[in-house]
Structures are given as C-alpha cells and as structure tokens.
Amino acid sequence: MTVWDRPEPQPRPVPLDRERIVAAAIELADEGGLEAVSLRKVAARLDTGPMRLYGFISTKEELFDLMVDEVHAEILPAERPGDWREALRGHAHRTRQAALRHEWLADLLGGRPSLGPNALAVTEGTLAALDGLDGLAGLDTTMRAVETVGAYLTGAIRREIANVRAERTTGLSKFDWQRAHGPHVTRMLATGRFPTLARAVHDGTDVDAETSFSTGLEWILDAVAAKLAPPEDGSR
Known part of the structure; x- marks a missing residue:
C-alpha cells in the first residue's frame, strides 16, 4: 500500500496532517538540501514529537515521494497545450524552473516514476498531447519519444544544478x-x-544555462518530430 492509499490518523489537539508535514520538509530541503530532511527535523519544525509523524509517514523515502509529488503541482500546465511539441517543451521548461526553485528535486529525478496524484496528472497531460499520434508512428514510438525528452531533461537539469x-x-x-x-x-x-x-x-560561443537548455531541447524535439512523422510512402 502506498502512502497515498493509507488513511491519515484522526486529528489530535495539535493539528497535524500530511500537507503540513510535506510543507515543512520542503522548507528544510530548500534551505539545506535532502540531507537536511529527517523526520526528527521535520517534527521539530512543526513543534511536535517525531513519533507523531510515523502515524502519517512510515519512512523518509515516503516523505521524499510526497515532496516530489507536491512539486509536481508546480509543473502542471495552466491550460491544455496546443500540440505535442508545445506540451513536451512546456513540461521541460516548467520542470527546470521547479528544480531551480527546489534544487533537491534534481537528486530525485530519473528514478522510478512518481505515483502521486500530481505526478500522474503531469504524465497524463503529456501523454494526452501525444494521443492519436500512435496511429501514425506507433504507440511504442510515442512512448520512446517521451522517454527521450525525459532523459535529456534529467541530464540537463542535474548538470545545471551541479554547477549552481x-x-x-x-x-x-x-x-x-x-x-x-x-x-x-x-x-x-x-x-x-x-x-x-x-x-x-x-x-x-559561450551561452548561458537557459540558452543551452532551450537549444538542446529544441534539437531533441526536432529529432522526435522526425520519428513521429509518418513515412512518405505511407508504410509503417
């Protein structure tokens, strides 16, 4: 059972819930990185005892999962993108901006998929923009396209954050x-x-980090577009 499937304990005299716990953990991570986050330190930030947190979160890894999902709320598009390229481009730039606000996010990108509601909504929005293209290029090709952009995104963000x-x-x-x-x-x-x-x-020519990121991203999208285009003779 994931942390999202497990019900929260009933409130006690001192109000506490996962939302407050995650907000405190993100504050600590923004200030000092993931190494600054522990259930003990989060409890201290909330002026409560560490054992109270275990009713809401079993492990630090679960806390990291919740933190990542909370940041994914910042990555969700404000409106449905016009096409697949705009969707992937927007996702990449919003993720980069989120990582610049929360540097610790770079350390948690690229692993197993996040299964929280916000992360799933981000994935759904990206795939929805590609929906229908699989009839031209094949479902596996469209999935590899998303993975390719994701791999570039993760590597570029980690490099930039390392430099910062x-x-x-x-x-x-x-x-x-x-x-x-x-x-x-x-x-x-x-x-x-x-x-x-x-x-x-x-x-x-020496360019800044944003220009380097944007240029590389457009090259990746150009390559993806070539793969998604149907063959000229109509064959698959």
Whole structure:
C-alpha cells in the first residue's frame, strides 16, 4: 500500500496532517538540501514529537515521494497545450524552473516514476498531447519519444544544478572559475595535444544555462518530430 492509499490518523489537539508535514520538509530541503530532511527535523519544525509523524509517514523515502509529488503541482500546465511539441517543451521548461526553485528535486529525478496524484496528472497531460499520434508512428514510438525528452531533461537539469551548487560551495562564479583555471588550460592547449578542444575554447560561443537548455531541447524535439512523422510512402 502506498502512502497515498493509507488513511491519515484522526486529528489530535495539535493539528497535524500530511500537507503540513510535506510543507515543512520542503522548507528544510530548500534551505539545506535532502540531507537536511529527517523526520526528527521535520517534527521539530512543526513543534511536535517525531513519533507523531510515523502515524502519517512510515519512512523518509515516503516523505521524499510526497515532496516530489507536491512539486509536481508546480509543473502542471495552466491550460491544455496546443500540440505535442508545445506540451513536451512546456513540461521541460516548467520542470527546470521547479528544480531551480527546489534544487533537491534534481537528486530525485530519473528514478522510478512518481505515483502521486500530481505526478500522474503531469504524465497524463503529456501523454494526452501525444494521443492519436500512435496511429501514425506507433504507440511504442510515442512512448520512446517521451522517454527521450525525459532523459535529456534529467541530464540537463542535474548538470545545471551541479554547477549552481559548485558556485555556491566555492564562492566562484563560472567566469571566476574560468579566470582562476585559465593559465592551466592555456598551458595545456599550447602543447598542441588537444587541437579540437583548443578550437572550441578559442572560437566557440559561450551561452548561458537557459540558452543551452532551450537549444538542446529544441534539437531533441526536432529529432522526435522526425520519428513521429509518418513515412512518405505511407508504410509503417
């Protein structure tokens, strides 16, 4: 039985429910990451005893599941997208923005599917935008399309969040880090052992994280569109 199927205990003199527990856990995670979240710390934030929480949540993993599902409410589209591409694009950008607000989300993306009501609603909305395309490309192809976009999304978000954390930990911005390591890179490139890398460093265009994310996403969507298009001769 999942945490969503298990009824909550009856209220006691001190009001407590899963909604308040999850809100407190998200506050702690936003402040200090997942390592800052424990049932003891959540109970302290709510000014109650840890044992009271066990009537609502059995394990920390269940708490993480509830936290992820709560954030999925921020990822739900405000209105039904116009087409599959808009749906997948919007889902990707909303997920990225949610991860930038809640950095700990990046640590929980890419595992087993979340089964909470908000996560299921997000999945339903994405698949609904692709509904009908399986008659042209095949159901398995449309499912692989969603998985492909999801894989790009997870990898790109984790990389960006890792960079954000590195800047905060070291106190060095991306450009500060580049300046600090510039002499070493210059010496290594001057050896002539890395000509392709040297050309990329000297001639490549440096873009911000949002531009990099958006560009990569559009390339992925272009590839998906090619796979979803019916063959010109009408064959499957």
